[in-house]
Amino acid sequence: MANRYRFYFSRDLPAAFISHLDMTRLFERLFRRLDIKLKFTQGFNPHPKIVFILPMPVGLCSKEEIFEVECEQELSSDIIDSLNKILPEGLKMLKVELATDKIQVSDMYYQCFVEAEEEFCKYFDEFMKKSPIINKEKEGKVTVKHVWNFLLSYECKKVEGNIKISFHINVVNGSYVKPEDILREFSQEYNIECRIVRVERVKVGYKRVI
Amino acid sequence: MIVKDKVFKLLYDVEKPGRYIGNEINIVKKEPEKVDIRFAICFPDVYEIGMSNLGLKILYHLLNEREDVYCERAFMPWVDMQKKMQKEGMKLFSLETFTELDEFDIIGFSLSYEMSYTNVLKMLYLCGLPLESKKREKGMPIVIAGGPCTYNPEPLWEFIDVFVIGEGEEVILEIIDLYKKYKFSNMAKEEFLHECAAIEGCYVPLLYNVGYNPDGTIKSITPVSENVPPKVRKRIVKDLDTSYFPTKMITPLIEVVHDRITLEIFRGCGRGCRFCQAGVIYRPVRFRSAEKVVQYAKELVENCGCNEISLVSLSTSDYPNIDEIAREILKFAEDKKVNISLPSLRLDSTSLDLLKEVEKVRKPTLTFAPEAGTQRLRDVINKNIKEEDIYSTVKLAFERGFQNIKLYFMLGLPLEKDEDIIGIYTIAKNIREIYKDIGLKKKVRITVSTSFFVPKPHTPFQWEAQDSIENMQRKMKLLKENLKRVKDVEYNWHDFYLSKLEAVLSRGDRKLSRVIKRAVDLGCQFDDWGEFFDFSRWEKAFWLENIDWRFYSDRKRDFDEVLPWDIIDTGVTKEFLKKECLWAYESKTTSSCFERCTGCGVASFRGGICIGK
Numbered sequence: 001m002a003n004r005y006r007f008y009f010s011r012d013l014p015a016a017f018i019s020h021l022d023m024t025r026l027f028e029r030l031f032r033r034l035d036i037k038l039k040f041t042q043g044f045n046p047h048p049k050i051v052f053i054l055p056m057p058v059g060l061c062s063k064e065e066i067f068e069v070e071c072e073q074e075l076s077s078d079i080i081d082s083l084n085k086i087l088p089e090g091l092k093m094l095k096v097e098l099a100t101d102k103i104q105v106s107d108m109y110y111q112c113f114v115e116a117e118e119e120f121c122k123y124f125d126e127f128m129k130k131s132p133i134i135n136k137e138k139e140g141k142v143t144v145k146h147v148w149n150f151l152l153s154y155e156c157k158k159v160e161g162n163i164k165i166s167f168h169i170n171v172v173n174g175s176y177v178k179p180e181d182i183l184r185e186f187s188q189e190y191n192i193e194c195r196i197v198r199v200e201r202v203k204v205g206y207k208r209v210i
Numbered sequence: 211m212i213v214k215d216k217v218f219k220l221l222y223d224v225e226k227p228g229r230y231i232g233n234e235i236n237i238v239k240k241e242p243e244k245v246d247i248r249f250a251i252c253f254p255d256v257y258e259i260g261m262s263n264l265g266l267k268i269l270y271h272l273l274n275e276r277e278d279v280y281c282e283r284a285f286m287p288w289v290d291m292q293k294k295m296q297k298e299g300m301k302l303f304s305l306e307t308f309t310e311l312d313e314f315d316i317i318g319f320s321l322s323y324e325m326s327y328t329n330v331l332k333m334l335y336l337c338g339l340p341l342e343s344k345k346r347e348k349g350m351p352i353v354i355a356g357g358p359c360t361y362n363p364e365p366l367w368e369f370i371d372v373f374v375i376g377e378g379e380e381v382i383l384e385i386i387d388l389y390k391k392y393k394f395s396n397m398a399k400e401e402f403l404h405e406c407a408a409i410e411g412c413y414v415p416l417l418y419n420v421g422y423n424p425d426g427t428i429k430s431i432t433p434v435s436e437n438v439p440p441k442v443r444k445r446i447v448k449d450l451d452t453s454y455f456p457t458k459m460i461t462p463l464i465e466v467v468h469d470r471i472t473l474e475i476f477r478g479c480g481r482g483c484r485f486c487q488a489g490v491i492y493r494p495v496r497f498r499s500a501e502k503v504v505q506y507a508k509e510l511v512e513n514c515g516c517n518e519i520s521l522v523s524l525s526t527s528d529y530p531n532i533d534e535i536a537r538e539i540l541k542f543a544e545d546k547k548v549n550i551s552l553p554s555l556r557l558d559s560t561s562l563d564l565l566k567e568v569e570k571v572r573k574p575t576l577t578f579a580p581e582a583g584t585q586r587l588r589d590v591i592n593k594n595i596k597e598e599d600i601y602s603t604v605k606l607a608f609e610r611g612f613q614n615i616k617l618y619f620m621l622g623l624p625l626e627k628d629e630d631i632i633g634i635y636t637i638a639k640n641i642r643e644i645y646k647d648i649g650l651k652k653k654v655r656i657t658v659s660t661s662f663f664v665p666k667p668h669t670p671f672q673w674e675a676q677d678s679i680e681n682m683q684r685k686m687k688l689l690k691e692n693l694k695r696v697k698d699v700e701y702n703w704h705d706f707y708l709s710k711l712e713a714v715l716s717r718g719d720r721k722l723s724r725v726i727k728r729a730v731d732l733g734c735q736f737d738d739w740g741e742f743f744d745f746s747r748w749e750k751a752f753w754l755e756n757i758d759w760r761f762y763s764d765r766k767r768d769f770d771e772v773l774p775w776d777i778i779d780t781g782v783t784k785e786f787l788k789k790e791c792l793w794a795y796e797s798k799t800t801s802s803c804f805e806r807c808t809g810c811g812v813a814s815f816r817g818g819i820c821i822g823k
Contacts, residue, residue: 014231015463017221022228022464029235029461029515032546040547048547059222088233088463115219196222 002039002070006099012061013198015090020055024048026088027067034082039070054105054204057178062201068099102209107152109203110167110179113159116194120163121156127186128154134181150177162197213300214308220294228464229257230291232305235461236513238274238281242307246278246390250304250314250351254321254329255738257285261460262468264522265357266320269378271456279386282306282314286329289736292336302336311337316389317351318382319370321359324715325708325738327366330355331730334369341727343371343416348399352389356382360413361444361491362667362775365715365722367415372406374413375778376444376491377477379453381411407438411445414438418777420720426761428719428772443779444491448817450477450498457509461516470518470551471510475503475535478818479524480803482810483581484592484794485623487666488524490782493810495528495803496818500535507539511548518549527556528804533564540568556595557603566610575614576607582623583633589797590625592790597637605644614655615641621685621703622663622677624794631685634658635692638699645698658693659702660686662709666716667775668782670790675766676713682706707745711737713763719774722762725755781812 018026028048031038038048049070056065075096083093114120134145152168167179180199187194221227242248251270253260260266266283273281282304287295295301301310311317317337319330334341339350346353355366356374363373374381385406392402407414417438421429433440447453459471478495479488507519519539526532536550543550550568555561557576580595582588588595604615619634638658645654662682665674677685686703693701715722728751736742752759767773769788776784786809790800800808803819813820 013218014233017227017231018463019226019228025465026463028517031515032517032548033512033515035512035546038547046547058227086235088235090233195219197219199222 002072003074004068004070004099005075006066006068006097006103008064008066008094008096010063010092010094011056011065012090012092015088016056016059016061019058020052023052023056024050027069030083030086031069033086034079036075036079037072039072053103053206054108057180057199059180059196060199060201062204064094064204065201066103066204066206103206104174104209105171106205106207107171108167108169108176108201108205110169111198111200111202112165112167112179112183112196113162113198113200114165114183114194114196116163117192120192120194121158123190123192124156124165124186127190132182132185132189134177134185136181145175145177147177147182150175151182163194166202213303213310216298216300217303217308220291220298224290224294225288226258226464229285229288230305231463232283232308234463235515236458237306237460238271239306240274240280242280242309245280247280247316247386247393248309248314249273249279249281249316249318249386250284250311251281252284252311252317252319252330252333253286254319254326254333255286255736256288257462258464258466260285260320261462261466263320263322264472264474265322265378267459268454268456269318269356269382270460271458272379272454273382273386275454276383276386278390280306282309284311284333286333286736287336295336301338302333312339312351314351315393316386317353319353319355319357321355321357321366323738324359324365324712325743327359327715327726328730328734328737330366331369331726332735335730342368344368346371346399348392352399352402354385358488358491359716361487361778361780362716362718363413363415363778364720364774365718365726367720368723368727370415371403372412372414374445375411375442377446379447381409381445384409385412404435404438410443413442413777415720420774427767428774428776430772431774431777441779442777444781446494446496446815446817447477448496448815450474450496451502455498455502455506457506458513459510461514468520469516470520471514471516472520472522473503473506473510474498474523475521475526475529475532476523480528480819481525481594482592482790482800482802482808484590484670484790485581485620485663485666487669490668490787490810491780492524493780493782493803493812494815494818494820497529500531500538503535504538508542511543511546517547518551519543520551520553522553524554525556526552526554527561528802533560536564536568557607558599559603559606562603562606562610575616576604576612577616577618578603579618580637581618581620582626583619583630583635583637586797587623587626587630587633589799590794591620591623592794592799594799594802600637601640601644604641605648608645608648608650608654613652614657616657616659617641619658619660620663621660621689622682624663624671624674625797626685628688631689632692634660634689635696638693639696642696642698654698656696656699657702658689658699659704660689661704662706664709664713664716667773668778668780668787670787670794672717672773672787673767673769673771673791676710676763678760678764679706679710682709705740705743708737708743710759710763711745711748714759715762717762717774719762721755721757725751725757728754781810781815783811786810 040046053066080093132147155166354372355370356378360373403414423429476497478492480495581593665671732747
């Protein structure tokens with residue numbers, strides 16, 4: 001018998017600097033420590049079936065993220081407390097539910113805090129008006145993304161010595177633009193140094209599908 | 211907290227930021243204000259290498275068992291992080307509380323390999339401390355060092371206040387007690403160092419004078435005063451069952467080199483290979499009881515959650531009833547999807563069956579280390595592996611579905627002839643033949659790796675010359691050309707210059723400390739990392755100090771030469787090493803400690819299997 005559970009959790013510093021693969025490994029270890037039997041893949045190198053709905057880039061904090069895991073057993077209601085007792089600082093389990101449906105991400109709200117010069121927002125607004133493009137090279141393949149194909153809105157303003165830029169990003173066919181990439185593109189094009197202090201996913205919208 | 215915030219700001223822009231966040235499972239948290247002594251364990255390499263080191267974890271937890279001590283960790287930042295730290299004017303910090311290292315009482319370096327010496331100096335630079343022991347006053351951290359490299363401490367003599375020789379579990383606590391007395395009184399640093407030298411296992415280099423002969427060899431090593439011991443005897447723990455072992459072991463959040471639980475099942479090796487330093491310095495063999503091994507394994511799996519547990523030792527097959535123990539652990543490990551790995555297993559039919567059973571999860575690569583290509587040369591080095599045994603095991607292995615075979619050899623061993631090199635080719639060829647004869651359809655992969663012999667202190671070959679670079683090159687080419695003729699064989703060889711530098715540093719004397727400092731100033735760091743190692747910089751450093759490196763590597767010593775490491779007493783006598791060396795010249799083998807006592811001298815420690823002999 002296998003049950004798919006959906007765990008909601010938040011991530012903040014310092015755990016935000018754990019990579020996606022390491023997050024999977026970390027949860028595998030935590031479940032093993034709690035003696036919870038997960039379902040493993042078959043084959044030479046079995047690994048547990050833990051799936052993060054949205055992969056989290058290194059450095060990203062988030063108010064609410066989701067992973068789903070298949071268990072060989074039923075989980076008792078105190079699982080959230082048990083996990084919270086042994087989670088490293090920065091990670092917090094929020095709730096768990098039995099996953100009977102599937103979910104997809106529809107949109108995301110981001111907040112980026114950067115250290116930059118006074119005039120940052122003026123130039124950033126100018127940059128955003130020019131319908132910017134992000135070229136990303138990965139293993140020799142270049143993907144081109146028009147920022148405004150994914151971006152619903154943004155706002156740039158000064159907050160307590162830092163610049164705060166909020167983005168509302170649309171997920172189109174499972175694809176989206178990362179705020180860090182927009183900022184990098186801007187800083188290269190305008191030759192303005194902007195040092196990221198914090199990137200946070202404030203809210204994620206989900207669609208439930210059957 | 212300010213340092214912590216500063217660090218985190220840098221992490222958005224560096225490779226693998228998880229190296230610098232601490233916060234691991236089973237990390238020890240204390241309030242720094244509430245302890246008497248703050249201790250920083252420093253590992254002179256990146257986090258992923260350092261956190262794979264068992265000794266570091268043992269000492270970390272052992273020190274933190276004490277309420278009056280808070281032990282934290284620091285690793286060598288990668289170059290990108292170093293640059294950022296430098297730009298921000300930040301010093302090296304600890305991972306537990308993000309405290310800059312010059313605020314600690316004691317800084318302890320773990321010296322696992324000579325190639326990290328430049329990183330030791332680099333880390334001291336990053337701490338903002340004077341490099342030389344003499345220039346560090348009371349109020350600045352005491353810098354100590356332990357680990358296998360301290361068996362020849364001389365190349366780092368200027369920089370380290372106290373070297374801990376041997377196993378640290380007990381001696382470290384004695385040093386802390388003494389340090390407490392020093393810290394909370396008006397005891398001078400010099401007085402502290404003198405009292406330290408009286409602790410068995412502590413070598414304080416400043417308290418010894420070295421005199422040289424006109425030819426550059428050492429004339430004498432003499433203590434500066436009567437109450438400083440003329441020789442420093444290594445420390446061992448007599449009984450592993452009663453000695454400390456942490457089962458709530460710190461477990462990294464990011465993938466490290468050996469990403470698994472390591473459980474030490476015994477210490478030492480009784481085999482006596484004549485090139486092997488570990489075989490001498492970790493003597494005598496001391497077994498951990500089966501009950502303890504199984505109990506620790508259980509606790510470790512429960513506390514760390516890793517998916518693999520590795521039962522480590524220098525020669526796993528020598529553990530009595532290793533199969534029973536492995537099967538006992540398998541009983542609970544299998545259920546939890548935990549793999550057992552058994553490194554350093556001598557391969558034969560019984561161990562193959564065991565491997566098949568315990569390493570269910572992954573298809574292991576079989577590794578053989580015959581070290582030399584012919585029986586004659588294997589007798590010279592006292593490596594007790596018969597060619598026929600390799601073949602019969604390989605055959606069984608192929609039949610059981612193993613497809614990857616790795617073979618390790620050394621080139622440049624004393625008394626080596628070209629036919630010994632051809633012997634390596636013959637072994638690879640015969641293994642390929644065996645595979646062909648079985649008639650399997652799957653592809654086989656045979657990997658032959660060679661490293662160059664590095665004569666190491668405290669071994670029977672400590673007096674030997676290392677091959678010249680030209681000779682190394684010729685031998686490698688000879689083997690390469692021959693191996694080209696065998697199908698499915700891949701040949702890897704170790705960098706010549708790296709072996710050369712290792713030979714220089716491992717048998718170096720005090721004059722090398724200036725060279726190492728020059729090398730660091732010329733930009734040397736991470737010498738063990740191919741992309742950073744640059745022998746020409748080292749050559750320049752030697753040239754600037756007017757020292758010929760060949761003096762240390764390519765020169766054969768007389769038996770009666772005073773060696774830089776003669777100050778260190780491993781328990782194994784020089785007479786024994788000399789006898790072993792002479793026997794090597796005659797290809798005469800010596801039995802293992804398990805058969806009968808070879809009279810090496812270490813029995814004087816009255817520990818392990820030597821008791822009753």
